[in-house]
Amino acid sequence: MTMRSLLSDNSRYIESFHVFLKNSTEHQCMLEFIQKTLPGIISSIGDGKSPLNVLSIGGGSGEIDLQILKQIRATYPAAAIHNEVIEPNGEQIRCYQEHVAKTSGLENITFTWHQETSLEYESRMKSSKEMKKLNFIHMIQMLYYVKDVPATIGFFHSLLEPGAKILIMILSVPPSQTLRDN
Numbered sequence: 598m599t600m601r602s603l604l605s606d607n608s609r610y611i612e613s614f615h616v617f618l619k620n621s622t623e624h625q626c627m628l629e630f631i632q633k634t635l636p637g638i639i640s641s642i643g644d645g646k647s648p649l650n651v652l653s654i655g656g657g658s659g660e661i662d663l664q665i666l667k668q669i670r671a672t673y674p675a676a677a678i679h680n681e682v683i684e685p686n687g688e689q690i691r692c693y694q695e696h697v698a699k700t701s702g703l704e705n706i707t708f709t710w711h712q713e714t715s716l717e718y719e720s721r722m723k724s725s726k727e728m729k730k731l732n733f734i735h736m737i738q739m740l741y742y743v744k745d746v747p748a749t750i751g752f753f754h755s756l757l758e759p760g761a762k763i764l765i766m767i768l769s770v771p772p773s774q775t776l777r778d779n
């Protein structure tokens with residue numbers, strides 16, 4: 598799927614993505630990773646800090662993001678968390694906001710959504726000269742849509758505070774090959 602079709606035909610993209618999720622073990626694997634492995638990864642990010650600044654790049658409709666936030670919340674129950682989301686697809690942002698409204702256990706977590714691509718965010722940050730420092734950044738299943746992957750990772754890596762982590766998840770085979778035969 599090209600970037601153009603991804604962004605210009607929202608409903609078709611979202612429908613296709615949900616069919617993919619239903620027919621793959623992708624989300625199940627990610628949830629297992631979030632429950633079992635993520636706690637070890639995020640054990641360095643807090644260190645008495647509050648708020649913890651989290652950046653989700655290509656957060657989609659937020660299901661995975663909310664699971665990640667619950668783990669951060671469980672690891673750092675006393676810290677306030679600010680979760681910023683970069684997501685170019687407006688429909689996905691609306692779904693994300695609905696998920697947040699319906700989900701309990703998100704007390705003391707604030708959300709900001711930016712309808713833009715990672716490159717637009719990068720340009721905006723560079724021109725505002727307000728380079729944020731972040732405690733945890735994640736890019737889950739979104740690097741496929743970025744033109745210059747090393748430059749993108751390099752920019753976001755430069756926003757990490759000491760002890761902070763960046764989490765990248767991508768499939769090792771194209772999504773079409775991970776679909777189960779029906």
Ligand SMILES: C[S@@+](CC[C@H](N)C(=O)[O-])C[C@H]1O[C@@H](n2cnc3c(N)ncnc32)[C@H](O)[C@@H]1O
Nearest residue numbers: 655656657661685686689714715737738739742
């Ligand atoms: C496959 S979905 C993954 C959504 C979510 N992270 C998950 O795992 O459920 C990819 C997301 O990246 C977003 N996206 C596409 N191009 C992007 C870009 N250049 N910068 C940021 N996000 C992008 C899409 O709109 C979509 O919501």
